[in-house]
Amino acid sequence: MTIYPHPAAETVTAGLSLRAALAGLPVIGRDEPIAREAVAADFAERYSGVPAVGLARPEPAVLYTGVLPDAAGPADATDPPAGPVPPVPSGRPVPPVLLGLYGDEDRVRGWLPGLPRHTTPRSAAALVAAGLPPVRTDTAPCQQVVAGEVDLRELPVLTATPRDAGPYLTAALVHAGDAATGGSALSAHRMLVIGRDRLTVWMVPGRRLGQLHQEAVARGERLPVTVNIGVPPAAMIASAINSRFLPTGSDKLTVAGGLAGAPVGLVPALTQPGATALAESEIVLEGFLDGTLADEALPGSPPDGSLPEFLGYDGRARSGLPVLTVTGVTTRRDPLYQAVIGPGREQSHILGAAGALSVALSLPSAPALHVHDLHFSPAGGGMLLLAVAVRKESAEGDRALAALAEEVVRRHPFVKTVLFTDDDVRIRSAEELLWALTTRANLGADCVELPGHPPVPMDPSQTAEWAGERGGPPEAPARTFVDATTPYRLRTRTERSFRSAQS
Template sequence: MSDLLSRPEEGASFDLRAAIDLLKQYDDEYIETNEPVDPAAELSGVYRYVGAGGTVMRPTRTGPAMVFNKVKGYEDFRVLIGLLASRQRVARLLGVPKEKLAQLLRDSVHHAIAPVVIPRERAACQEVVHLASDEGFDIRTLLPAPTNTPEDAGPYFTLGMCYAADPETGEHDVTIHRLCVQGKDEISMYFVPGRHLDQFRIKAEQAGKALPITISIGVDPAIEIGACFEPPTTPLGFDELAIAGGLRRRAVELVQGVAVDARAIAHAEIVIEGELMPNYRVQEDQHTHSGKAMPEFPGYTGEAQAAVPVIKVKAVTHRKNPILQTCIGPSDEHTNLAGIPTEASILDMVERALPGLVKNVHCPSPGTGKYMAVLQINKRGPQDEGRQRQAALLAFSAFSELKHVFLVDEDVDVFDLSDVIWAMTTRYQADVDTITIPGVRCHPLDPSQDPAFSPSIRAHGITCKAIYDCTVPWNLKGNFQRSQFMEVDVNRFIPGFSQP
């Protein structure tokens, strides 16, 4: 397995194109097509069958990343989708076994390397510059932002690395947000309450000022994964680009914008520069009035927001022959982006409090990467009985949007949901092994978290969290031994067979 990208040579730079070149070395990891595609729903409609996976409506599957070389109406652009829609592919891009991704990310947080600013002449993202003051400037015709479905509120940028600075402290933050194209130079930006960039925006707005911001699209996948860490692992003021630096053992390179006082990722394919305007809101679905925004990670289309902040675009810069990267909201790409950093955060917090108790963590795709975690518990003696539930409580503390925690023993594969369900079937009794925690704030995009669904819920976004303890009590361990088989060399019987 190659670890080329995670261990770059000194002075080397890695970007989206290097990631694609790496994937081309493997069978079934990358495909491209020259068949013209419409970015309005058709592109996502194709990839839904090719490799979306996740919580996408069936039929779907896990498949290769895909590049569309010809996008109708945008002859100079290609579109990439599904780069991170496979855990195996993420592991290859980061240079570790897929079972060790959480450990790699946890270590990168503790060995973070701050980003650096480079001169503009070295910034590939500024090879071509379009200023909003140019005659005919229109992001709707300049950039092929896709719509996921025919009922979307409009074209969306779904994998833009949004980067801005705290107007009071100068500290930076990078996150991914729902960005809807609203006009020739306007993009709406949806914030789930509590996001750090929204705190920066609020500070600027209270001072009556716009917040300069850049949106970098098509970057090193280490940046995309690192950007998805959340508090308490990355508190307000922690620049998640430093995690990508830790992953690559080399600082992420930034460049000063050409039209706004903000920094962008220097080797991005595309950068949108703009300002979040104070006291200016638009209806997210102002052009469709459908009440719907776009498909989100739980598998449902998110409700259009009545009033969302607006970025006034000042410039668009890009590389020659640029690649616009996108994802399908409920796909494995989204759940991997959310889930793998969550695994790292849980593992880190539990290890600090209860060393050696949790062997691994998995936030599987059916759990959306945010709502469900499976913890592999290593009970070492009677003193560990009960600590598995303490580990679950710590998991909720590590990631506030977590809804369900499953606890399994060390002989259960947390990455195999069939094995997890087997444990729940044979090592769990609902009346004694279900622990509920009602009335806790979670994530507003879960449609079941609403008073209309359950009278126990006081307000939308409140949920009943639950722990499912599927571990065997220590004093009964001897009664729950899995059947042991003879170790054999299968290659004697099937030459070339790859044993797990």
């Protein structure tokens, strides 16, 4: 590993600036020329971890500085109907591509002093209570350079595999505020570049951005937005928290302020009145969502694959997605372009840290159980496998696990398996979880089905076809929880021979 030279960080904390987070990190610099279609595969082969590849390893921050300009890009309605798209005319240098920044959990925690050491209902509530609302400024680093024209082909938007629908933005946060309702949204979405100034946006049903978009369209209005690339780490983690579980008066950017220990900065957009951008972003796309829809495919191609999903399998394209029209582009001087490859430690840590906070905020009171920690394993992409360390206050705690598991999977539909352990188990260690599973559970009796929950289609084992091959009924598969805890009355029989302070 080498310390790679990077633009100097401003005097802001690491939680509030990607550049400050990079400062002092052992960043691997890849200077050799490389096509943007090859960057993701190179990172996956050399550096990525589970579930992208079958290696359990943290991911380093890698900066690709030799990404070649794109000689041809996606066509749109203004292009000629046939023939290649002309090469990018500006001649501006291609921004370096940053991958792997969030690929180490301890690294992320070091940037965010407000992120609880143990994620519990109490610590999550304390984080929200300590939240700091964002502050507005008239000038910001993200507007140091204003593009003279919009041409998304000038950005090194990656194509991860030959089966992808095309180039996708993967680590960009869409920020929207609705002046009519006072609502706001901050969330990451996969966005396919389908033209010089157009993107399709896949919004998981129920997301706040989708609600704001539908409300604006129903009023016959456009929803002004910014797309922020290279955002503060606190904003990235907060963006993945489920806003349904935030109390009235709080929002994701306020939680981001609590994570960083200082408020996030916002700056008004230059081409979209009412929209604001994250001031410390590397690159900002300003634009709007209206009633325009398009298939998740390049012009002239049918919807097919999308890009690698968070569990490590190819995704499937969608039809009739909202189109985001870009009206302006601003950047820092010498900007960095940040991306994720889809599956891998980086995506798992972002989703897992925010997911644990979401679960903690949603848990009901359970007097017989004390939740000691919550952790989403990277093996489930940071979403499907939830480990819960508990301390039982009485024998009633043995029977309280089922109700707690049912409440978790009901409120968090991506959770497939809940694994309960005692509070002497380090649930952030895969070996510790396997030890508890091996010595404190008999799966024939201690693995319990929770039926009646819809499948997660990105998980192949939850499909009707999979169930049919297993000889089972084709209805939606059940969720499960595993009791790898010691029965309350036998707890003295499983005390560990060697005891140490738990992390």
